[in-house]
Amino acid sequence: MTHRCLKCLKYTMCVANFLCFMSGVAVMGFGVFLMVNFKLTALTPSLAKFNIANMLLISGIIIACVSFLGFLGALKENRCLLLTFFLLLFFLLLVELIAACLLLLYEQxxxxxxxxxxxxxxxxxxxxxxxxxxxxxxxxxxxxxxxxxxxxxxxxxxxxxxxxxxxxxxxxxxxxxxxxxxxxxRSWFEENFLTAGISVIVLCIIEVLGMCFAMTLFCHISRSGLGYKF
Known part of the structure; x- marks a missing residue:
C-alpha cells in the first residue's frame, strides 16, 4: 500500500512539474512577444530593465528550469535533483515573502x-x-x-x-x-490588490506542497537505498 502511494506521489510530481514547465515556457514566450512588439522603455526610464516583458521572460525561465528539475528528479528518483528542487523552491518562497514584505513596508x-x-x-x-x-x-x-x-x-x-x-x-x-x-x-493596483494577494498565497501553497512532495520522495528513496547516493 505504501509503495503504491509513493508511486502515485512520484507520478503526481511528474505530471504537476510537467504542467508547470509548459506554463513556464508559455510565460517565457509571452515575455518574448511583448519584448518584440511592445518596448515600453519610455514610461519609466530608470526601471526600463524591470518592465513587464523582462519580468515575464525571467519568471518563465525560472519556472521552466525549476519544474524541469523537479520532473527529472521525480522520474529518475534522483536524490540529488530532488534535494536541489526542494532548496530552490524554499529559496523562491523566501524571496517572494521578503519581496511582499518590502512592498508593504516601502509602499509610499x-x-x-x-x-x-x-x-x-x-x-x-x-x-x-x-x-x-x-x-x-x-x-x-x-x-x-x-x-x-x-x-x-x-x-x-x-x-x-x-x-x-x-x-x-x-x-x-x-x-x-x-x-x-x-x-x-494606482486605482488599477488597488482594484486588483485582492486578486494579486490571493494569487501569491496560492503560489506559496503550491510551492510548499512541492517541497513536501519532494522531501517525502527523497526520504523514501533514502530508506529504500534507491537513487544516486551522495
Whole structure:
C-alpha cells in the first residue's frame, strides 16, 4: 500500500512539474512577444530593465528550469535533483515573502519613485525623440483612459491625440481625458490588490506542497537505498 502511494506521489510530481514547465515556457514566450512588439522603455526610464516583458521572460525561465528539475528528479528518483528542487523552491518562497514584505513596508517610497520616473519619461517623450516615445504613451493612455502623469497639463503644448476623449480634429471643442495615468494606475493596483494577494498565497501553497512532495520522495528513496547516493 505504501509503495503504491509513493508511486502515485512520484507520478503526481511528474505530471504537476510537467504542467508547470509548459506554463513556464508559455510565460517565457509571452515575455518574448511583448519584448518584440511592445518596448515600453519610455514610461519609466530608470526601471526600463524591470518592465513587464523582462519580468515575464525571467519568471518563465525560472519556472521552466525549476519544474524541469523537479520532473527529472521525480522520474529518475534522483536524490540529488530532488534535494536541489526542494532548496530552490524554499529559496523562491523566501524571496517572494521578503519581496511582499518590502512592498508593504516601502509602499509610499515606491509610489514616489514611480511618479518621479513617469515624470522623467514624459519629459523625454516631449524631447528630441518624441515620435519614438509617443507611441508608448499612446498605448498606455488609451489602455488606462488617462492623460499625462497627473493631467493633460503635463504635456504642455505637445498634447498627443491619445489624450482626446473623441476626435482631436476640432481644436475648439477638444475634450481630454480627465485623470492622470499615475492615479489610474494606482486605482488599477488597488482594484486588483485582492486578486494579486490571493494569487501569491496560492503560489506559496503550491510551492510548499512541492517541497513536501519532494522531501517525502527523497526520504523514501533514502530508506529504500534507491537513487544516486551522495
Amino acid at each position: 517610497t515606491i509610489s514616489e519613485w514611480v511618479e518621479r520616473d513617469l515624470n522623467n519619461g514624459l519629459k523625454e517623450a516631449n524631447g528630441s525623440h518624441a515620435d519614438k516615445f509617443h507611441s508608448e504613451w499612446d498605448l498606455v493612455q488609451k489602455m488606462f483612459d488617462c492623460c499625462g502623469v497627473h493631467n493633460v497639463s503635463d504635456w504642455g503644448v505637445n498634447v498627443p491625440d491619445s489624450c482626446c476623449l473623441q476626435d482631436c480634429a476640432d481644436l475648439q471643442d477638444r475634450q481630454y481625458r480627465p485623470m492622470g495615468c499615475l492615479d489610474k494606475m
